[in-house]
Structures are given as C-alpha cells and as structure tokens.
Amino acid sequence: MTGMKSALITAFLGITPALAFGIAVAKHGNITIDPECVKACSRLRNIFGDIYSPGNANVTVWDAKQQETHSACWIQPSSTEDVSTILGVIIDTSCRFAIKGGGHARVPDDSVSAGGVTIDLQKMRTVAVSPDRTTVTLGSGHVLLSLYQGLEKYNLTSVAGRVADVGLGGFVLGGGFSHLSPKYGFAMDNVLEYEVVLPNATVAIVNHATHPDLYFALRGGMNNFGIVTHFTMRAIRQGQMLAGSRTYSTDNRDAIIHQAYRLTTEWKNDTSMAFYYSFGYQQVTDDFILAVSQEYSRPVLRPAPFEQLNQIPFESSTVRLGWNSQFSIDSASATPPGGRNLFATVTYHPSADLDRRVQDIMVEEIQSVKTTPGFHPNIVVQPLYEAVVRAGRERGGNAAVILLTVRWENAQDDDRMNALAQRWLERSTAAAKKAGKYHPWLYINYASKEQDPFRGYGEANLQRLRRIQSEVDPQGVFTSQGLCRGYFKLH
Ligand SMILES: Cc1cc2nc3c(=O)[nH]c(=O)nc-3n(C[C@H](O)[C@H](O)[C@H](O)COP(=O)(O)OP(=O)(O)OC[C@H]3O[C@@H](n4cnc5c(N)ncnc54)[C@H](O)[C@@H]3O)c2cc1C
Numbered sequence: 001m002t003g004m005k006s007a008l009i010t011a012f013l014g015i016t017p018a019l020a021f022g023i024a025v026a027k028h029g030n031i032t033i034d035p036e037c038v039k040a041c042s043r044l045r046n047i048f049g050d051i052y053s054p055g056n057a058n059v060t061v062w063d064a065k066q067q068e069t070h071s072a073c074w075i076q077p078s079s080t081e082d083v084s085t086i087l088g089v090i091i092d093t094s095c096r097f098a099i100k101g102g103g104h105a106r107v108p109d110d111s112v113s114a115g116g117v118t119i120d121l122q123k124m125r126t127v128a129v130s131p132d133r134t135t136v137t138l139g140s141g142h143v144l145l146s147l148y149q150g151l152e153k154y155n156l157t158s159v160a161g162r163v164a165d166v167g168l169g170g171f172v173l174g175g176g177f178s179h180l181s182p183k184y185g186f187a188m189d190n191v192l193e194y195e196v197v198l199p200n201a202t203v204a205i206v207n208h209a210t211h212p213d214l215y216f217a218l219r220g221g222m223n224n225f226g227i228v229t230h231f232t233m234r235a236i237r238q239g240q241m242l243a244g245s246r247t248y249s250t251d252n253r254d255a256i257i258h259q260a261y262r263l264t265t266e267w268k269n270d271t272s273m274a275f276y277y278s279f280g281y282q283q284v285t286d287d288f289i290l291a292v293s294q295e296y297s298r299p300v301l302r303p304a305p306f307e308q309l310n311q312i313p314f315e316s317s318t319v320r321l322g323w324n325s326q327f328s329i330d331s332a333s334a335t336p337p338g339g340r341n342l343f344a345t346v347t348y349h350p351s352a353d354l355d356r357r358v359q360d361i362m363v364e365e366i367q368s369v370k371t372t373p374g375f376h377p378n379i380v381v382q383p384l385y386e387a388v389v390r391a392g393r394e395r396g397g398n399a400a401v402i403l404l405t406v407r408w409e410n411a412q413d414d415d416r417m418n419a420l421a422q423r424w425l426e427r428s429t430a431a432a433k434k435a436g437k438y439h440p441w442l443y444i445n446y447a448s449k450e451q452d453p454f455r456g457y458g459e460a461n462l463q464r465l466r467r468i469q470s471e472v473d474p475q476g477v478f479t480s481q482g483l484c485r486g487y488f489k490l491h
Pocket residue numbers: 062098099100101102103104105106110111121140161162163165166167168169170171172173174175176177178222223226227228229335445446486487
C-alpha cells in the first residue's frame with residue numbers, strides 16, 4: 001500500500017503526540033479528547049507512520065473558530081485506499097471525525113473535528129483528463145486554484161468558483177456558483193460520477209446508472225453519505241475571459257441596484273455573462289461601499305450586457321481579460337483566512353426594492369455593534385441563473401440568492417454577531433414574504449447554522465434524501481448522533 005506510507009498524521013495544535021496518543025482523556029478548553037479517539041489516532045499512526053503538523057503544511061482553515069478547534073489528530077490520506085482504511089479504523093474505534101476539503105466552513109466540527117480525527121483531503125489533487133477531453137476526474141482535495149491550474153494547460157476548465165483557496169469538495173457537494181453557471185448550472189449539475197468511500201468504508205463508483213439514488217443524493221447532500229474521493233466532471237474548453245470587480249461609492253447605490261436587476265432579468269439569455277454585487281460596511285471610513293463583479297466567459301473586454309453598468313463612475317477596478325486561475329487569486333486576496341465569520345442567506349424572486357430593503361435592514365441592525373473590533377458585514381446579491389433552475393426544478397424560478405457575511409475579531413463578540421445575523425435574517429425573510437417574492441430554497445453553502453437548508457429542497461426531496469441516507473448508512477455514522485456530525489445533517 002504505497003499510498004498509505006505517504007499519508008501523514010500528527011497531534012494538532014498544542015496536543016503533543018505523547019498526550020494525544022498516550023493518555024486516556026485529554027482536555028483542551030471546552031473540547032475533550034475521548035479515549036476512543038486516542039485509540040483511533042494511535043492505530044492510524046501505527047499504519048501511516050509519518051508525523052504531520054498542520055502549522056507548517058500549508059493547511060487552509062479559513063475561519064478562526066475552526067482554526068482554534070482542537071482535534072485528537074489530523075491525517076492526510078493520499079489515495080482512496082487510504083481514506084477507506086482511515087474510515088475503517090475510525091468506525092472500529094467509534095471515534096468522532098470531520099472531513100476537510102478546502103476548510104472554508106465556519107463552524108467548529110464542520111471540517112475540523114472537535115476532539116476527534118480531522119481527515120484532511122488536501123493531498124488528493126490528481127487531474128485526469130479523458131482522451132477526448134470532454135471530462136476530467138479530479139481528486140476531492142483540490143482547491144479551486146489547483147483545479148484551474150491543472151486544467152488551463154489543456155485550455156480546459158470546469159464549472160468551479162471564484163476564490164482560489166475554496167475547496168472543490170464542499171463547493172461541489174453543496175452546489176457551486178460559478179461564472180459558468182448561467183450556461184451549465186451549478187458545479188454539482190456537472191458531476192458525471194463520484195467515487196465515494198461509503199459509511200461502511202467500502203468504495204463505490206456512483207453515477208446515474210450504477211446508483212441512481214445515491215447519485216441524486218450527492219447533488220447537494222454534502223457530507224451525509226460518505227467521503228467523496230474523486231469527482232468526474234464535465235470539461236469545458238476555455239481560454240482567457242473577462243472578470244474583475246469595480247467599487248462604487250454609495251451615491252451610486254440606486255444605479256447599481258437598477259443595473260443588477262436589469263442584468264438578472266433582461267440579459268439572462270446571454271449565458272456568457274455572470275455577475276454578483278455586494279454592499280458592505282467599512283469600519284475605517286465608517287461608510288458603506290458597493291462592489292460589482294463582472295464576468296464574461298469569452299475574451300470580450302466590453303461585452304454588451306455591461307455597457308450601461310460601465311457608464312457608472314467607479315472608484316477602483318480590476319476588470320480585465322485574463323485566466324481564471326489569476327482571477328481566483330485576486331478574489332482570494334480580498335477574502336483572506338482568519339477572523340471569525342458567519343454566513344446567513346435568504347432567497348427571493350428578483351426585486352430591486354428587496355435588494356435595497358435587505359441592505360437597509362443591515363444598515364439599521366449594525367448601528368449598535370459598529371465598533372466591534374474587526375467588524376465587517378457585507379451583503380452579496382447573487383443571481384440564481386435559469387440554467388441552475390433548469391438543472392434542479394426544486395430551486396424554483398429565476399431568483400436572487402442573498403448572502404450576509406459578517407467578520408469580526410474576538411470570541412467574546414460571537415453571541416452578539418450571531419444575534420445580529422439572526423435579526424437580519426428574520427427581518428429580511430419577513431420583508432421578502434410581505435413583498436410576495438419569498439423563495440424557500442436556501443443555498444446550503446451560504447446558510448447559517450440556525451437555518452435548515454434541506455427543508456428548502458422541498459418535502460418530497462427531503463424525504464427521499466432521508467430514505468437514501470438511512471439505506472446507505474444504516475449505522476448512522478454520518479448523522480447528528482453518529483461520528484461525523486458537522487455541517488447540515490439529514491438525520
Ligand atoms: C471566501 C469564500 C468564498 C466563497 N466563494 C464561493 C463561490 O464563489 N461560489 C460558491 O458557490 N460558494 C462559495 N463559497 C462557499 C463555499 O462553496 C462553501 O463554504 C464550501 O462548503 C467550502 O468548501 P471547502 O471544501 O473549502 O470547505 P470545508 O470546510 O473543507 O468543507 C465544507 C463541508 O463539506 C464537507 N466536505 C468537504 N469535502 C468533502 C468530501 N470530499 N466528502 C464529503 N464531505 C466533504 C466537509 O466535511 C464540510 O462539512 C465561498 C466561501 C468562502 C468562505
């Protein structure tokens with residue numbers, strides 16, 4: 001088992017190997033390392049040998065709350081066989097665990113295990129393009145930059161996201177908004193086959209023909225069905241394209257909101273065009289700022305859909321022709337790791353009035369917490385394109401997905417920030433309902449811990465997903481009472 005030899009394991013963040021492997025129960029802040037996990041880590045170390053330290057291994061964990069989370073040990077498998085062995089040991093010892101892709105989740109235990117084993121997939125980054133160059137099989141540990149770089153040498157791409165260090169795993173398993181979504185739907189709509197280590201630690205090749213139910217469930221089912229080790233996705237010919245972002249002062253807010261509405265409704269048939277925009281508070285200036293991201297998947301510097309938008313005076317611009325890998329690096333520099341973060345989301349049918357309203361609600365709600373250290377709230381308006389809707393009927397008609405992001409610095413402000421998001425959610429949801437524009441579908445990758453995105457998939461889908469989960473995982477390993485409890489659970 002050559003792959004196994006190169007898998008790495010160590011104790012994490014101040015838990016010395018002696019402590020993690022030698023003593024029955026260790027306590028780190030609020031987190032207890034259970035004896036089961038001491039045993040699991042010890043057995044994994046016996047199998048895989050090497051010691052690996054997240055601190056010096058270029059590990060991305062985006063959110064500070066997850067960075068602070070203590071695991072009994074971390075392991076980096078190199079192959080599907082490794083993942084299967086690891087899961088076998090974990091189940092055998094009944095130790096809790098979490099699966100980490102690009103590490104962009106925001107709640108402890110989502111992808112960094114609180115007290116158990118963190119399975120970090122980042123060494124699994126193979127790129128295998130099919131001979132006819134229409135599909136590509138990707139290791140599930142890719143981040144979007146490594147995926148773009150792997151494919152650009154073939155003048156190919158796949159339906160992937162905007163930010164270099166976001167992981168393919170969480171991105172695709174939850175949906176995946178891409179600049180190519182107007183043409184091809186979500187990233188998950190472009191997965192032809194999954195290789196999965198199932199909850200009983202065996203490996204399955206899952207496609208529409210082999211396992212139709214599980215294939216359905218993995219499209220949006222996140223980490224409820226096993227550990228995905230490879231995704232086979234549609235490969236798309238792609239050269240340089242237009243992308244970048246422009247910032248605007250709030251004097252132009254009405255004009256931007258109007259343009260966003262126009263682009264969503266009048267230009268929806270130009271599927272080369274994608275955009276999103278944000279409205280955020282800047283503590284340094286005690287003011288708000290807008291940013292519009294323009295994307296056009298062909299090398300056209302001034303495409304027709306953005307002609308009117310381009311008349312609006314802007315403050316700064318990175319809009320240019322280039323390669324997606326480079327754009328993804330630019331976007332990552334605007335959203336660096338660190339800081340405590342939360343996401344919350346609401347969906348409604350396109351409405352300029354509602355865009356303004358949810359922004360105004362944020363403005364009202366932040367007044368009492370504006371001086372919180374490191375405070376940065378932002379609202380992103382992301383159109384839910386018709387191709388996405390066509391690919392998944394339950395996602396409803398043409399819609400706008402609204403994402404509230406809040407960043408702050410100190411743990412003592414966690415409760416205040418969560419309360420702020422909750423108030424914004426309640427008021428924004430009520431506003432959308434009152435306007436008759438509310439849509440129950442929620443993008444799982446933007447939802448807050450308090451939200452229930454699976455319910456938004458529709459009752460029939462929810463029941464079907466639950467049934468498939470019970471069939472695939474009769475022991476409940478990937479459930480809220482099982483061993484892998486993080487993120488959103490079906491049971
Ligand atoms: C800065 C930033 C930018 C973003 N930009 C976009 C964007 O452009 N478009 C968009 O759609 N979304 C975007 N998102 C949301 C992003 O898609 C989600 O946060 C996603 O879940 C992150 O995936 P990850 O692998 O990086 O995170 P992780 O925290 O590693 O994983 C998230 C969840 O997926 C599970 N998981 C990961 N890999 C696997 C696997 N192989 N098998 C089973 N379970 C797995 C984990 O257990 C975890 O519960 C962004 C988020 C951030 C923070």
